[in-house]
Amino acid sequence: MSSVDPVGFLRATPPFSALPQAAFEDAAQALEVVFFPAGTRLVVRGGAPAQHLYVIRKGAVRLERDAQTLQVLEEGEFFGFTSLIAGVTTSDVVVEEDLLAYRLGADVFHRLLVHPAFAAHFAVGLAERLRSSLDSSQRLSFQADLAMPIAQLVQRSPVRAGPATTAAEAARLMREAGVGSVIVDGTPPGIVTGQDLRNRVLAEDRPGSTPLSEIQSAPLKTAPDATPVYAAWQRLLEEGIRHLPVTRGGEIVGMVTASDLLRRTAQGPLAVLRRVERLADRSALAGYAGQVAQMVRGLHAGGLDAFVISGLVARLNGALVGRILRWAEAELGAPPCPYAWVVYGSEGRQEQLLLTDQDNALIYAEASDAAARYFPAFAARVVEDLVAAGFPRCAGGYMATAWQGPLAEWEARVRAWVSEPKARALLEAHIFFDYRRAYGRLALDGLDAQLKRAGKERVFLAALAKSAMEFKPPPGLLLRLKGGSSKVDLKAQGISPLVFLARCYGLEAGSDARNTLERLGAAADAGLLAKDTLATLGEAYRFLLRVRLSHQLERLSRGEAPSNEVALRELATVERTHLKEAFGAIADFQEAAAYHYRTELF
Numbered sequence: 222m223s224s225v226d227p228v229g230f231l232r233a234t235p236p237f238s239a240l241p242q243a244a245f246e247d248a249a250q251a252l253e254v255v256f257f258p259a260g261t262r263l264v265v266r267g268g269a270p271a272q273h274l275y276v277i278r279k280g281a282v283r284l285e286r287d288a289q290t291l292q293v294l295e296e297g298e299f300f301g302f303t304s305l306i307a308g309v310t311t312s313d314v315v316v317e318e319d320l321l322a323y324r325l326g327a328d329v330f331h332r333l334l335v336h337p338a339f340a341a342h343f344a345v346g347l348a349e350r351l352r353s354s355l356d357s358s359q360r361l362s363f364q365a366d367l368a369m370p371i372a373q374l375v376q377r378s379p380v381r382a383g384p385a386t387t388a389a390e391a392a393r394l395m396r397e398a399g400v401g402s403v404i405v406d407g408t409p410p411g412i413v414t415g416q417d418l419r420n421r422v423l424a425e426d427r428p429g430s431t432p433l434s435e436i437q438s439a440p441l442k443t444a445p446d447a448t449p450v451y452a453a454w455q456r457l458l459e460e461g462i463r464h465l466p467v468t469r470g471g472e473i474v475g476m477v478t479a480s481d482l483l484r485r486t487a488q489g490p491l492a493v494l495r496r497v498e499r500l501a502d503r504s505a506l507a508g509y510a511g512q513v514a515q516m517v518r519g520l521h522a523g524g525l526d527a528f529v530i531s532g533l534v535a536r537l538n539g540a541l542v543g544r545i546l547r548w549a550e551a552e553l554g555a556p557p558c559p560y561a562w563v564v565y566g567s568e569g570r571q572e573q574l575l576l577t578d579q580d581n582a583l584i585y586a587e588a589s590d591a592a593a594r595y596f597p598a599f600a601a602r603v604v605e606d607l608v609a610a611g612f613p614r615c616a617g618g619y620m621a622t623a624w625q626g627p628l629a630e631w632e633a634r635v636r637a638w639v640s641e642p643k644a645r646a647l648l649e650a651h652i653f654f655d656y657r658r659a660y661g662r663l664a665l666d667g668l669d670a671q672l673k674r675a676g677k678e679r680v681f682l683a684a685l686a687k688s689a690m691e692f693k694p695p696p697g698l699l700l701r702l703k704g705g706s707s708k709v710d711l712k713a714q715g716i717s718p719l720v721f722l723a724r725c726y727g728l729e730a731g732s733d734a735r736n737t738l739e740r741l742g743a744a745a746d747a748g749l750l751a752k753d754t755l756a757t758l759g760e761a762y763r764f765l766l767r768v769r770l771s772h773q774l775e776r777l778s779r780g781e782a783p784s785n786e787v788a789l790r791e792l793a794t795v796e797r798t799h800l801k802e803a804f805g806a807i808a809d810f811q812e813a814a815a816y817h818y819r820t821e822l823f
Contacts, residue, residue, distance in 0.1 A: 510611025
């Protein structure tokens with residue numbers, strides 16, 4: 222864009238790009254071109270409110286408070302809008318580099334605020350601005366087949382029968398109607414599927430006269446007819462079912478099946494799940510990572526929230542792990558005692574999007590010679606199969622091949638971490654405290670109790686919080702398009718600081734949650750975080766995940782390995798601004814956490 226074309230520059234800059242033509246022309250006619258030399262103080266904190274909205278064309282300004290730099294704004298970024306809307310000035314604005322800017326007067330700016338897309342961009346609250354950026358992205362790209370209500374997939378009323386109807390009669394009803402299930406009109410209502418007839422009647426050698434009341438699944442797992450397709454995916458995966466009765470006003474009006482959803486979304490999670498279920502042996506594992514990446518790409522392009530996608534990926538990974546573990550059991554024989562295969566890290570938190578390195582452990586009921594022979598071989602086989610499926614080995618060795626042992630040993634290990642929070646203990650606590658059982662029958666109540674205890678140990682929490690501070694957002698002054706901080710590590714400088722502190726707050730709140738947002742929510746419910754802080758941190762986290770995923774998928778499309786690092790120049794101007802704001806919110810959270818946990822004492 223030519224530097225002498227301010228109108229064209231403005232039209233190409235969101236949110237002006239979304240304005241109706243007449244409204245934009247009104248703005249263009251009022252546009253002024255201004256220049257200020259470095260060192261000029263344009264706005265003074267506590268002084269007169271700004272009278273203009275500024276758009277930077279060249280140069281930079283810095284936002285200061287109490288002589289501390291909060292942010293540096295560069296080409297394409299805005300300033301002055303907070304003061305225009307709130308009527309107060311909360312920071313100084315100082316020209317960092319000679320500034321060429323375009324500006325609009327307050328009267329024009331306020332006229333433009335009647336347009337929702339424009340107004341949302343300039344919301345006073347950071348949480349609102351971040352949420353708006355996510356929502357507008359979804360509005361622009363959301364695919365109809367993901368957002369459509371499942372009511373549109375319902376073709377007919379469900380087949381129904383009474384509780385006394387026999388299995389043979391139900392089979393005839395299903396065959397005549399060409400369906401795979403029948404609703405049982407009992408109290409409460411239930412369902413019998415073709416699979417139930419096979420597994421609960423034929424396989425158990427029951428007679429065809431068996432009443433449906435003896436083989437039904439009840440109560441029903443249903444979904445309202447307005448439920449979007451992607452949420453129906455979640456429900457089927459969560460519940461491990463293939464038939465989802467659809468309700469309207471509390472009444473069952475139809476049935477949506479996994480096959481219905483597969484026909485609508487061939488690259489969706491149910492299609493990947495079907496492929497996992499049909500894996501004949503480990504020779505077919507190699508394509509799994511590619512299938513997940515392809516699915517994630519489609520869901521991301523369709524506008525799905527990163528947390529929705531990560532939840533779907535976690536359930537698919539769980540299905541794959543279960544299949545691999547069953548293979549190992551079939552080949553090595555039944556395990557000598559109950560066990561639990563646990564995952565941690567992003568997989569434990571159900572926040573993994575693209576496949577990353579393995580983070581897993583193996584916990585078994587009791588020590589014995591048989592266990593000492595069986596489980597090392599078992600873990601080695603499973604880890605190898607996960608590598609074949611696309612999960613690289615953990616560089617730090619935090620895998621079940623090394624992290625395994627009887628439950629009592631694990632409980633003692635956690636007690637030691639909490640009692641003596643030295644550096645190594647804190648590192649391992651940060652890793653393991655995200656654990657989630659992915660497979661196995663062993664109850665982990667004792668371990669869960671140890672985590673509850675950890676949340677009551679103030680010294681341990683303070684030490685854990687201080688160790689979390691090793692991950693920090695970059696200072697606002699250094700986030701520039703050029704220079705040493707022109708690239709940022711979204712994980713190390715943004716995502717990890719939030720994850721680590723959310724873990725501390727979640728433990729203190731006594732929550733069983735592993736998910737980062739759920740931990741923050743539990744902390745807010747316990748009065749440890751203000752609700753507006755929760756909203757800001759939640760939107761910042763969602764924003765960071767989305768930006769990272771966008772750039773990782775872009776690298777994959779070029780045949781490159783995914784990375785957590787992104788150059789600021791690769792970001793759209795709006796993303797760049799919001800990234801700086803998100804980093805600032807996380808830095809504020811760290812400062813508050815340091816005071817809350819008195820980390821200076823450790």
